[in-house]
Each structure stands twice: as structure tokens, then as C-alpha cells.
Amino acid sequence: MPRVVVKSQQNGPNLVFVDGKVSTALCRCGHSAGKPYCDGTHAKVEFKAPAHETVILE
Template sequence: MEVKASKNGPYLIPGNVIFKDAQGNEKPIERMVALCRCGHSANKPFCDGTHKKINFEADEATIVLNVLS
């Protein structure tokens, strides 16, 4: 799986994953999801676009996750 850190924006996670919150509740996510990278979203851990308002700057990157058995 690839996680993309978009230039000046959120982490982009491809769909077909399961999100588990701090209470252990699981929610399947079938579409791409954007996770906050600037730390200012009012809807953490999800991106709400605040990075644009605060002029967040960060490089683009791709993180490749390999599942080991």
C-alpha cells in the first residue's frame, strides 16, 4: 500500500482499509481518505482543508507499506 503525503497538504490513503479509533471502534473505508498533516484540522484525524487557510508547507512524499507475514 502507498500512502502519499501531498505537497502542502494531507496524507492520502487509498480506500479499502479499516480505520480503528482510540476506543477500538472499526470503520471500513472504501474510498480514498485524507488525513491531517498540518495538525490544525477541526475533524482530526481527517483533513478539513485548514492547511490551505494556514499556508501549511511540506514536501510531497510517498510512503510504501509492505505487510510482513
């Protein structure tokens, strides 16, 4: 079974890692034009949030 970890970047998206490699970047600021994916808009809107890590599957 793959190891899936979500690492919320400080002031940025949720990076989804599968077996240690970035699989995708999901928007958590709510402003991406391409939801559910991050398009970089978080920087323009000066999104602020702490970093966080969650293990989904091991």
C-alpha cells in the same frame, strides 16, 4: 492482500490509497477541526511541506 500507499501531498494532507483508490485524507498540518481527517484548513494556515510517498503494505 491490498496494496496500501500513503502519498503526502505538497503543502497538504496524507492521502491513503488502497489498491490505487483514495481511501481517506489524513491531516498532517495539525490544524484540522476533524482530526485525524483533513478538513482543508491546511490552505488557510498556509501549511508548507514537501510531497512524499510511502508504501505501507504490498
